[in-house]
Amino acid sequence: MFIANIPLRGYNAGMQTIPINTYTSPTVILELIYRLKIKHVMCRKLYTAGTNTTLREIQLLMREKSITGVPVVEGKRILGIVSMDDIICALDQGYINDPASKWMSRNLIILEDDMPVSFAISYFDKHKYRRFPVINKDKELVGMITTRDITTGLLVELNREVDRIERMKTDTQSEDTRLEGLRRYEIMKHNFEKAGLASMEIKKRLKSHGIPSPVIRRAAIAAYELEINLVIHSDGGEIISHFFEDRIEITARDSGPGIADVELAMTEGYTTATPWIRSLGFGAGMGLPNAKKVSDEFTITSHPHKGTEATSIIWYQPNKEDAS
Ligand SMILES: Nc1ncnc2c1ncn2[C@@H]1O[C@H](COP(=O)(O)OP(=O)(O)O)[C@@H](O)[C@H]1O
Ligand SMILES: [Mg+2]
CATH class of the missing domain: 3.30.565.10 (Histidine kinase-like ATPase, C-terminal domain)
Known part of the structure; x- marks a missing residue:
């Protein structure tokens, strides 16, 4: 199998990174992160805001749904994102009742649902963001991805993989x-x-x-x-x-x-x-x-x-x- 040498730093590159890297991780893991697509692990349940939604409303949404970032959309297009940090700034500086469009970050780093999970891991390594919006081929917002989604998705797949390996092992053992x-x-x-x-x-x-x-x-x-x-x-x-x-x-x-x-x-x-x-x-x-x-x-x-x-x-x- 060909494994591209994506510079995943892992281990000590900060708490948002996932401890997997192309040099020392076992092949099973590497195969997984290249085989699994972002769409397989991302969160599809979206909580979004419109351009006129106030930061206060977004803050309440974050609290209610236990999320830390809300995409701002127009139809299925993503225009920006409001993060918990933006909300803290707004509270601090007194503009919490402003509409999202005024303060959202428009400088978006977006992933595509067909990209391999390895790609998302390298993004978390490279950028300071804790979540990325995910779009499909038609540029529609289809999900959000956090490091937690990745670790959960990997664990689910790993369970399957280990189960398969164990079965293979016992199958050969049980022949006699x-x-x-x-x-x-x-x-x-x-x-x-x-x-x-x-x-x-x-x-x-x-x-x-x-x-x-x-x-x-x-x-x-x-x-x-x-x-x-x-x-x-x-x-x-x-x-x-x-x-x-x-x-x-x-x-x-x-x-x-x-x-x-x-x-x-x-x-x-x-x-x-x-x-x-x-x-x-x-x-x-x-x-x-x-x-x-x-x-x-x-x-x-x-x-x-x-x-x-x-x-x-x-x-x-x-x-x-x-x-x-
Ligand atoms: N092998 C044993 N030797 C001595 N006492 C035992 C043994 N197995 C069970 N017991 C006694 O029976 C009680 C109930 O056991 P159990 O229903 O397994 O609950 P637990 O182990 O949570 O205490 C134990 O608290 C213990 O007093
Ligand atoms: Mg007992």
């Missing part, structure tokens, strides 16, 4: 790997760094064998909740994922400290999580009830000194709707 089998994951107490790894692997394995996504989702929820409980409540234990032809059985087993009242622990909202654990975003008391809800069969037994064992069974041919 059968779904059936058993895996164990050791789970350590308070090891938040690795928390979620077992459930992620379970998810991946189901995915690579074409199990329907709602089923995968349920299995991932059950596995994740049981895994997190081992991390935050137990002294350590293991997650065992047992894959069968028609179902998966996920078991969480630990050797203590056990649950005194299992029925109570299964109640929505019940938690013994400490404030510290809660500050980390865990401990809503919904884990066990949710794990049960997404399972076709769910059992939990616990002995105060011996520990806890919970098992979730999920069939691939679902007899339950996606309960999450």
